Amino acid sequence: QVQLQESGPGLVKPSETLSLTCTVSGGSISSYYWNWIRQPAGKGLEWIGRIYSSGSTNYNPSLKSRVTMSVDTSKNQFSLKLRSMTAADTGVYYCARESNSGYYQPFDYWGQGTLVTVSS
Amino acid sequence: DIQMTQSPSSLSASVGDRVTITCQASQDISNYLNWYQQKPGKAPKLLIYDTSNLEIGVPPRFSGSGSGTDFSFTISSLQPEDIATYYCQQYDNLPFTFGPGTKVDIK
Numbered sequence: 001q002v003q004l005q006e007s008g009p010g011l012v013k014p015s016e017t018l019s020l021t022c023t024v025s026g027g028s029i030s031s032y033y034w035n036w037i038r039q040p041a042g043k044g045l046e047w048i049g050r051i052y053s054s055g056s057t058n059y060n061p062s063l064k065s066r067v068t069m070s071v072d073t074s075k076n077q078f079s080l081k082l083r084s085m086t087a088a089d090t091g092v093y094y095c096a097r098e099s100n101s102g103y104y105q106p107f108d109y110w111g112q113g114t115l116v117t118v119s120s
Numbered sequence: 121d122i123q124m125t126q127s128p129s130s131l132s133a134s135v136g137d138r139v140t141i142t143c144q145a146s147q148d149i150s151n152y153l154n155w156y157q158q159k160p161g162k163a164p165k166l167l168i169y170d171t172s173n174l175e176i177g178v179p180p181r182f183s184g185s186g187s188g189t190d191f192s193f194t195i196s197s198l199q200p201e202d203i204a205t206y207y208c209q210q211y212d213n214l215p216f217t218f219g220p221g222t223k224v225d226i227k
Binding site: 035044045046047058060061062094096099104105106107108110111112113 | 156163209211215218
């Protein structure tokens with residue numbers, strides 16, 4: 001059974017950079033797209049971007065100037081960096097897998113989510 | 121970006137009732153539409169993919185239909201464990217976008 005687990009600081013200061021890692025267990029990170037999705041408290045879901053196991057990326061244009069994703073296949077991990085954090089970036093951050101390596105796919109496995117608060 | 125709308129934003133129904141949620145895309149997305157269930161404090165769970173295909177292990181009381189810009193999601197007989205917020209999501213084009221959600225409650 002594939003499992004995803006987000007890790008990273010729960011508190012980030014304004015203007016600083018958020019760094020999150022998603023560790024994949026129970027399966028290989030290879031040959032899949034891996035996504036980051038966030039959810040402000042009490043609100044809906046926003047797709048941040050995705051990375052393929054080869055390292056190719058697609059980002060949401062609304063966040064593209066601040067986002068960098070990377071993958072470490074040796075550790076079965078992928079990561080998110082979001083720069084210049086503001087209070088509007090506060091919320092739960094999820095990592096998720098697309099169901100197979102085809103064009104675009106549904107998100108079939110999700111991490112439990114990690115709450116990130118932006119505050120001084 | 122493709123905008124997704126859902127209605128209603130919330131509903132309250134009795135156990136055993138048939139519940140239907142609609143989702144509309146701002147442009148033709150063919151059948152590239154998924155439905156997720158999110159319970160409080162939990163990650164979303166994929167229920168239906170490609171408009172009408174039930175994910176493995178999902179009870180058959182859940183179903184989906186539609187194409188193009190108009191889609192619907194139905195719970196044929198609402199159960200207490202179905203209390204959740206339901207989101208549609210398009211994956212025809214990047215960026216992937218979600219509907220605002222429909223909160224389902226028991227009357």
